[in-house]
Each structure stands twice: as C-alpha cells, then as structure tokens.
Amino acid sequence: MQKNLLSVLKLIFNFLRNIWGTIDQPYVSYRKIVKGDPYELLIIFGIIAGYFFLISPLKLHTFHPLLITFNASRLFTTTLFSFMLICFVLYLLAHVMGSKETFKNVLMGWGYSLIPTLIWFWVTSLAYVVLPPPRHPTLLGNLFSIVFVAFSISLFWWKGILYYLTLRLGLRLNLQRIIIISVIFLPSLFLYSIWLYRLGIFKIPFI
Numbered sequence: 001m002q003k004n005l006l007s008v009l010k011l012i013f014n015f016l017r018n019i020w021g022t023i024d025q026p027y028v029s030y031r032k033i034v035k036g037d038p039y040e041l042l043i044i045f046g047i048i049a050g051y052f053f054l055i056s057p058l059k060l061h062t063f064h065p066l067l068i069t070f071n072a073s074r075l076f077t078t079t080l081f082s083f084m085l086i087c088f089v090l091y092l093l094a095h096v097m098g099s100k101e102t103f104k105n106v107l108m109g110w111g112y113s114l115i116p117t118l119i120w121f122w123v124t125s126l127a128y129v130v131l132p133p134p135r136h137p138t139l140l141g142n143l144f145s146i147v148f149v150a151f152s153i154s155l156f157w158w159k160g161i162l163y164y165l166t167l168r169l170g171l172r173l174n175l176q177r178i179i180i181i182s183v184i185f186l187p188s189l190f191l192y193s194i195w196l197y198r199l200g201i202f203k204i205p206f207i
Contacts, residue, residue: 015040019115026161027169033112034105034170041111048118048206049076055125078196079206086110086189086207093181094171101171109166116159117206120152 014037021029052072057063060071087106094101131144167178193205 011037011039012043015043018112022112022115022162023158026165030109030112030162030165030169034108034166036108038104038107041107044111044114044118045076045080048079048114051118051122051125052076052079055121058125058128074201075206078201082192082196082205082207083110083114085192089185089188090167090171090181093184094167094173094177097173097177097181099171099173105170106166109162109170113159113162113166114206116155116162120155121206123151 018029018033018036018040022033049072052075053068056068056071056075060067062068087103087110090110091103091106094106127144127148164178167173167181173181189207193202193207196202196205
C-alpha cells in the first residue's frame with residue numbers, strides 16, 4: 001500500500017515537473033517527456049474529464065445528473081477520439097516522411113500539448129462565472145479583453161512550441177519535413193474543427 005502511494009506521488013511529481021519544464025526548458029523537457037511514463041496521460045485525461053463534468057451544468061443550465069453525465073461523457077469521448085485521431089495522423093505522416101519513432105512518442109508529445117488547451121478552457125470557464133457576458137465596453141471590460149487576448153496568444157504560442165517539439169523530438173523530423181507535414185496537417189485540423197462545430201459538439205474544439 002505504501003509502495004503504491006509513493007509510486008502515485010512520484011508520478012504526480014514528475015507530471016508537475018514536466019509541465020513546468022515545458023515552460024522553463026521545453027526542448028530539454030520534451031526529450032524526457034516523449035520517452036516518459038504513459039500513465040502521466042491518465043492524469044491529463046482525468047483532469048479533462050473533471051473539467052467536462054464541472055462545466056456541464058454551466059452549459060446546460062441544469063444540475064440534472066443524467067444530462068450532466070451524458071453531456072460530459074459526449075465531450076470527453078469526442079476529445080479522446082480527436083486525440084487518438086490526431087496522434088495517428090501525425091504518426092502516419094511522419095512515417096511517410098521517413099520517421100522510425102514509436103506511436104507512444106506521439107501520444108506523449110501531443111498529450112502534453114493539451115495542457116495549454118486545458119488551461120485556456122479552465123480560465124475561460126472561470127471568467128464566464130466571475131465576469132459573465134454581456135461585457136460592456138467599460139474600462140474594466142476593455143482591460144479584461146486586452147488581458148484575455150494576451151493570455152490566449154501566449155497559450156497559443158506555447159501550444160505551437162509543443163506541437164513543434166512533438167514532431168521534432170517525438171518523431172525525429174527535421175524542419176523541412178515538419179513544414180511539409182504542417183502544410184497537410186494544420187488545414188486538415190481546421191476542417192475537422194469546423195466539422196465538430198457544425199455537429200454542435202464544440203464551438204471551440206478541445207485539441
């Protein structure tokens with residue numbers, strides 16, 4: 001029992017250290033992350049599942065347990081499917097380009113790239129509760145908009161770095177091959193996001 005507890009605490013510690021590493025020393029940290037413990041992905045998706053269950057009452061405007069469970073399960077299943085699909089597409093494109101790395105590397109690399117996405121969704125949801133729309137063009141409203149845009153751009157930049165490192169370190173691709181893959185992958189991801197929007201699952205995709 002004690003040994004299991006220590007193993008869990010060590011896993012959580014490594015997970016938190018890796019998150020900080022993606023900010024402080026992303027290149028060095030990603031070398032370890034792509035070869036790391038897949039159980040760390042369980043923490044990430046556990047947090048994602050918790051987010052969907054907590055946010056569902058806000059979206060549905062009800063505390064009905066059946067509706068909340070159905071909505072959260074649908075969002076989580078779609079997110080998990082999207083994650084696996086993206087990883088498979090990146091893995092397939094990389095191997096067409098000559099990569100010999102394992103699928104696990106892609107799972108770990110792209111898995112940690114969900115951290116900026118998760119933070120953005122958490123903060124956006126909290127902002128909705130603390131300062132719900134409509135937000136009038138007052139000094140406070142304008143200041144909030146400026147801070148939020150700057151915050152979103154920072155997370156988008158962080159996400160972009162982790163995407164690059166997933167291809168560079170997880171799949172051992174050079175810059176030329178990363179650019180070629182991105183020309184194919186990013187427009188496809190955009191079209192997939194539009195498809196999810198039209199299905200009414202995500203207004204902003206959790207990717």
